[in-house]
Amino acid sequence: MEDLKFKHLLGIKELTKEEIQLIFRTASHFKEILNRPIKKVPSLRDITIANVFFENSTRTKLSFELAEKRLSADVVNFSSVGSSLKKGETLLDTINNILAMKVDMLVIRHASPGAPHFLAKHIDANIINAGDGTHEHPTQALLDTFSINEKFGKVQAKKVAIIGDILHSRVALSNIFALQKLGAQVMVCGPITLLPRHIEQLDVKVELDVRKALEWCDIANVLRIQLERQQIKYFPSLREYSLYYGINKKLLDGLDKEITIMHPGPINRGIEISSDVADSEHSIILNQVENGVAIRMAILYLLAAKQPDYKSEFTKNT
Amino acid sequence: MFFLYLHNLRRMRKRLLFDEPLLKITIHRLCEQLIENHEDFSNSVIIGLQPRGIYLAQRIANHLEKLLKRKPTMGILDTTFYRDDFRRRDKSIEASATTINFAIERKKVILVDDVLFTGRTVRSAMDAMIHFGRPDKIELLVLIDRMYSRDVPVEATYVGRKVNTIESQKVLVELKEQGSKEDKIWLVKKLKSKWKT
Numbered sequence: 174m175e176d177l178k179f180k181h182l183l184g185i186k187e188l189t190k191e192e193i194q195l196i197f198r199t200a201s202h203f204k205e206i207l208n209r210p211i212k213k214v215p216s217l218r219d220i221t222i223a224n225v226f227f228e229n230s231t232r233t234k235l236s237f238e239l240a241e242k243r244l245s246a247d248v249v250n251f252s253s254v255g256s257s258l259k260k261g262e263t264l265l266d267t268i269n270n271i272l273a274m275k276v277d278m279l280v281i282r283h284a285s286p287g288a289p290h291f292l293a294k295h296i297d298a299n300i301i302n303a304g305d306g307t308h309e310h311p312t313q314a315l316l317d318t319f320s321i322n323e324k325f326g327k328v329q330a331k332k333v334a335i336i337g338d339i340l341h342s343r344v345a346l347s348n349i350f351a352l353q354k355l356g357a358q359v360m361v362c363g364p365i366t367l368l369p370r371h372i373e374q375l376d377v378k379v380e381l382d383v384r385k386a387l388e389w390c391d392i393a394n395v396l397r398i399q400l401e402r403q404q405i406k407y408f409p410s411l412r413e414y415s416l417y418y419g420i421n422k423k424l425l426d427g428l429d430k431e432i433t434i435m436h437p438g439p440i441n442r443g444i445e446i447s448s449d450v451a452d453s454e455h456s457i458i459l460n461q462v463e464n465g466v467a468i469r470m471a472i473l474y475l476l477a478a479k480q481p482d483y484k485s486e487f488t489k490n491t
Numbered sequence: 492m493f494f495l496y497l498h499n500l501r502r503m504r505k506r507l508l509f510d511e512p513l514l515k516i517t518i519h520r521l522c523e524q525l526i527e528n529h530e531d532f533s534n535s536v537i538i539g540l541q542p543r544g545i546y547l548a549q550r551i552a553n554h555l556e557k558l559l560k561r562k563p564t565m566g567i568l569d570t571t572f573y574r575d576d577f578r579r580r581d582k583s584i585e586a587s588a589t590t591i592n593f594a595i596e597r598k599k600v601i602l603v604d605d606v607l608f609t610g611r612t613v614r615s616a617m618d619a620m621i622h623f624g625r626p627d628k629i630e631l632l633v634l635i636d637r638m639y640s641r642d643v644p645v646e647a648t649y650v651g652r653k654v655n656t657i658e659s660q661k662v663l664v665e666l667k668e669q670g671s672k673e674d675k676i677w678l679v680k681k682l683k684s685k686w687k688t
Contacts, residue, residue, distance in 0.1 A: 176582070176583055195585075198585070199585070199586060202569065202571075202572075202586040202587075202588065202589070205589055206572070206589075209623065210622070210623065210624070211622040211623075213622070214573060214622075215571035215572070215573060215618070216573075216577050216617075378601060378621045381561075390583045446514055474572070475583075477577075477578065479576070480578055482647070
């Protein structure tokens with residue numbers, strides 16, 4: 174088996190197509206394990222993992238924690254609320270203190286883009302980026318593409334439209350990289366104020382009209398409006414956004430084809446997506462969440478194999 | 492004399508353990524032995540171990556079907572995530588599929604693998620299997636038992652052939668299912684990194 178090239182998962186940008194496919198293959202085996210009566214394997218029983226979340230999270234944190242526990246790793250959780258960060262400790266000091274307690278792997282979410290990359294230069298533990306600001310969210314992109322692959326049997330040549338707040342979305346960037354590496358066509362769609370400048374240089378189509386985007390695509394990945402990241406007003410009101418960019422049943426019924434709907438969560442029902450669409454049979458939102466655990470198990474397993482300490486001379490097999 | 496020398500040299504490098512007729516006879520014998528202990532297989536299941544035990548398990552299941560006139564229950568088990576050598580090998584092993592679509596609770600389980608060497612795969616297989624339920628009994632069937640090379644106290648219940656080997660040798664299994672022209676199983680000298688491990 175080809176191993177992963179890097180000992181960290183900082184972003185999709187650094188991964189190759191083959192590595193993504195290796196992660197997919199491994200994840201599909203873990204998915205089978207997750208459907209067993211006992212959903213646990215002993216692979217990482219000698220590994221301690223710290224989930225360090227400097228930003229709020231429900232799904233990602235829970236999903237990582239479940240993945241770690243199902244691989245039998247020891248898990249410690251850290252969230253910035255109620256921590257010594259408020260007392261003025263630096264990021265590197267905080268992490269070094271956690272590592273001093275013999276932690277082997279770090280899952281980190283931070284509001285600053287590049288925080289995991291910075292840590293990767295200074296510490297030995299394997300780092301998994303669980304979202305760094307508006308930069309990347311690799312595990313989300315992997316589980317999104319894995320879900321597409323599962324539903325259609327391939328990602329190659331699929332047309333995927335990413336609709337919503339592209340400017341503040343780390344999911345969008347990671348998804349663009351992952352989808353392009355696997356050979357899909359990508360379009361971004363949203364109000365012009367919420368599209369990053371020069372995004373077309375990433376070789377994606379840009380569309381301002383949501384109807385045209387839906388007519389073009391096979392899969393629509395709908396993103397949330399990240400109000401917490403918006404210091405200024407990018408559009409007049411949420412009601413107006415919903416009117417022009419909200420995906421509802423009427424809009425989808427007006428198309429002459431069926432579109433698969435995805436959403437990385439959390440959903441703001443009635444704003445970017447209406448309830449009847451989010452709960453319809455074309456939505457694979459809950460499959461995404463289910464696949465999230467399998468994908469994260471695969472990543473943890475493959476990165477743990479890169480742990481340097483005891484590769485002894487034991488090579489006998491059969 | 493020289494040809495005898497050459498002949499011996501070849502013998503040393505590659506010794507045939509099974510050819511097609513012998514393999515057939517052996518599988519037939521193993522099946523008869525299984526029937527002796529499991530009668531009609533109503534409460535027994537066969538589980539082939541990935542990656543190479545599955546072909547043998549399938550052949551045994553097919554032959555049993557001929558003898559019993561009913562299909563025995565068969566599954567496939569992958570032990571990668573249960574192995575005790577994770578992070579201790581030079582290269583990681585890639586996982587394979589597991590298909591066990593039946594309950595093994597209170598069943599008699601026959602694990603099937605091609606070669607029994609250190610016994611570690613079988614140990615991890617028992618670990619993996621217990622996660623599907625508690626079987627009444629676990630038995631082990633192997634085609635080739637490499638004697639005196641066990642790392643853990645595991646012995647096979649049914650053996651196709653016992654072979655005396657040394658560490659530097661390797662059993663090379665060529666079955667039609669794996670893309671070979673005919674069924675042949677060899678004992679070969681392990682060349683460095685030439686044979687897949």
